[in-house]
Amino acid sequence: MDSLADQAGDAGAARGAPHGHAAGQRTPLIDGIEKVTGRARYTADLPFPDALVGRILRSPVAHGTIRGIDTRAARAMPGVRAVVTGEDFAAPYGVIPIAQNEWPLARGRVRYRGEPVAAVAAVDAETAEAALAAIALDIEPLPAYFSAAAARAADAVLLHEKKAGNIEREVDQNFGDVDGGFAAADLVCEQTYHYAEVAHGQIELNAAVASYEPERDRLTTHSVTQVPYYLHLTLAQTLGMDASRIRVIKPFVGGGFGHRVEPLNFEMVTAALARAAGGTVKVECSREDSFLTHRGRPETDIRLKIGMTKAGAITAVDCEIVQRGGAYGGYGLVTILYAGALLHALYTAPAVKYRGYRVYTNTPPCGAMRGHGAVDARHAFESLLDRMAGELGLDPFAVRRANLIAPPYRTINDLQVNSYGLPACLDWVEQASGWKERHGKLPRGRGLGMACSHYVSGSAKPVHWSGEPHAVINLKLDYDGGITVLTGASDIGQGSSTLLAQVVAEVLSLSLARIRVIATDSALTPKDNGSYSSRVSFMVGNAALRAAEALKRTLVEAAARKLEVSPADIEWNGEQCGVAGTDRTLTFQEAVEAALVDTGTLSIKGTWSTPPETQGGKFRGAAVGSTAGFSYAAQVVEVAVDEDTGQVSVERVWVAHDCGFAINPLAVEGQVQGGVWMGMGQALSEETSYHEGLPLRPNMLDYRIPTIVESPPIDVKLVESIDPLGPFGAKEASEGALHGFPPALTNAIADALGLRLTELPASPDRVLEALHAKAREARLGARMEKAKAKAEGV
């Protein structure tokens, strides 16, 4: 490859504002036509007519020792081509290199009800299911723990070796003078909160197709992954294969929201079946399987204490968070670190103490879910700020404004803030919602609440700290004059392929029609760290920007040679370029032909890495939460609460999101609306729940994702703070606004009824229970007042 690499050394240089050719334009998705016509092929749609059908057997026991798995009868059945168990894998896996304790199929022990224990491949689904039924499991039950508290008990059996108290990770972070901060406060409030576990609920069911060529010992896997290279490495590790013999392809993916960031067991199982069968195996999972595979947001308990001055300035924060992590490591230690890192860092907070506990339990493993780690913490923080504003007689907006950051700024936990559009977000939602005229003044049962939030534009340190750039883009330009963008970034519906095409079109002043994006085939596209932590716009966008600039330089130089002038004399206008002030011009095609002389096909690379100052502090766990650019959001939610039924309905949402610069305003709006709405689902109705490890809501009826009927209008304002490091100033847009919804909702309920909910979701039963408890307290209080008055009167 005659790579003209534009290295990351200039990452600190701000890129000039776009001229609006393609960046900044409302652009329908470049792969949208396939989606609306039904032509888009998702994994389950791929034509593999000869594929065997794979099925997975799951543990009926929540915790137990595997004494034996008898597969003889299954293997003997006609039409069964492969049976695999945990013994068929070479190594365990886990997304975090230091916490790899999960096997694709359980080995030695099962740790949650529904954990995969064996799998078969057969000629059809009926045979595969009959074979599963013929497998005899001999599992000796062990004591099982379904809550963090039970798993932490002194006499609890350990789920994993060397994890005393079943604590996967304990965090103890102290910044500034916390005691002094509380001593200096005019008001100190403390509150506990409880959050139900929630799940991603992406509409596409999990599926994988794996083809194994025994003659070559080669494997090709198509899967629904958000991070193909994690899957690639994990397939190599768990199958004991050389990674160069594996190819991973991501077809259209029907949503992810974090469910598909980690490599998932069914992906390795499909590959193992294909290898054992010596052919192609397709595994299509059920909706129940999605809930068991899980990796959702953990059940969480928070105790939070904040000190505040009369003017609303935060003086100190003390927080303890416990997460019920489920049976395996997964992303767990990152989740518990995110909860602390992003608890307070959108405001100035001079002193912070954070204790976090990530606990192993006999429930399906939790993981990364949109807003990773920080959503429940945000609810607690914004709820307590709201309560304290009330106690101090301050407006909730005034309390936020008393704690705003002036960039550039280093937070107390060493996070770098280079751009900060939160003040403008606050101003817009305050105005748009009619806050000043309406907050505290609506009829009983109706209320307004507000909250702020922020999120990273990609983790500044990747999971595999290999020294490679954070993002690599290859551009291919050949005799046909078409530009192919080769990227490993997974478009999972968020529009990343469209955004990359826009960036390239913008730099080269070309139409999108000249640009194709090929996303994510390990044989063709450069490695990308994947679609998680909202990194793609910022990091891959920056790599695309640099690649396109390098390509433009190459074309300008070629045009200059052809026209026998200096490159500085060339005026570049995309479809035409030429010598400024003359009629000596070249068409784009002529410029391409000039550039191909002597070199042939152009392959141009662009890379990007986060500057060191954005990579966080030196303390243990400091990398988590660090980012090259924080997004900010503020929102106001209007609710109506029925006091007789406890039903909360959301009437309207006003949200302002600081996305730095909206490369595709249409897609950014869509991301902000979708994120806010997902926060609404968690806040109003969503919860997984278990009876002794048995999922009670493993379907889309009992797991209550809001329908279109209960979903409100969401008015979006995009605030453009032009981040100095973002591509054209852009930052993330997919997650930051989610966090603010749950606290804005419960703050609105407080405005409507004077009732402060400290537990989510705000389902009718919880709202009614809280109303009854409040009424009981009021009666008790009145009786005590009366008794006191009587006693004093005597």
Place this chain on the structure above:
Amino acid sequence: MAKRLLSITVNGRLREDAVAEHALLVDYLRETAGLTGTKQGCDGGECGACTVLVDGEPRLACITLAVGCEGRRVETIESLTVDGRMGRLQQAFHEKLGTQCGFCTPGMIMAAEALLRRAPRPTEQEIRDALAGNLCRCTGYVKIVESVQAAAEGA
């Protein structure tokens, strides 16, 4: 696994196929007819992704037996693009970003198609009622409502 000869009109084309009596319409469409635009997103009747029209009425193909559609007209997402032109709803969902990941989109559009045939100028409430059985996890439905409105206005 008794099979039966099924006569059915799919997207205007008469087909005769041997299908298992217990085969679901969604599997018949995807596997036998090769029309993978119709999606399955749940374990049966939960999400609406498989919505197709049977004799013009929206039906969940994942809880409809294929043999139950003997002699009927089935329309899927693939039928809405005619002579290389996307249908009004397809155009609007594309331009207004009524689709993000796209997986619920075929079912959503077919449910909306049934609505627009019945009520060419639906109110917002009628749109919400007609799509109440179709879950989307990406959009928050805001741009879906706008897409259906745009399709109705453009008609």
